[in-house]
Amino acid sequence: MDEHRYIEYQNRKKIEYEKLCKRCGVCCGLRDRAPCEHLVIAAGGTYRCDIYEERFGIRKTVSGKEIKCVPIRSMLYKTWLGCSECAYTRSMNGYEKV
Numbered sequence: 747m748d749e750h751r752y753i754e755y756q757n758r759k760k761i762e763y764e765k766l767c768k769r770c771g772v773c774c775g776l777r778d779r780a781p782c783e784h785l786v787i788a789a790g791g792t793y794r795c796d797i798y799e800e801r802f803g804i805r806k807t808v809s810g811k812e813i814k815c816v817p818i819r820s821m822l823y824k825t826w827l828g829c830s831e832c833a834y835t836r837s838m839n840g841y842e843k844v
């Protein structure tokens with residue numbers, strides 16, 4: 747596979763991976779009393795990050811506590827509040843076909 751085709755392949759895979767997300771907001775603390783201050787309600791009862799493109803790093807919850815925003819792949823083998831609801835966790839565990 748040449749470099750151009752490889753980059754196209756990577757981009758396609760990235761889009762497919764992003765599409766798995768149900769925009770439920772659980773990984774951003776929706777099940778906690780104080781979710782991330784950047785989590786906002788979107789259309790159709792979903793949630794979105796208002797700084798999505800530059801989200802990684804130290805952020806704050808709505809109560810002012812510091813949290814670290816990391817790629818979801820870093821969380822797939824950990825336990826966190828609501829992790830069993832995440833589409834990525836579910837697909838990894840075979841609960842949901844992708």
Ligand code: SF4
Nearest residue numbers: 774782784785795815
């Ligand atoms: S900064 Fe991270 S934790 Fe906060 S809403 Fe955005 S994606 Fe979620």
Ligand code: SF4
Nearest residue numbers: 767768770771773832
């Ligand atoms: S918990 Fe999983 S499915 Fe829900 S918004 Fe976060 S990454 Fe997407």
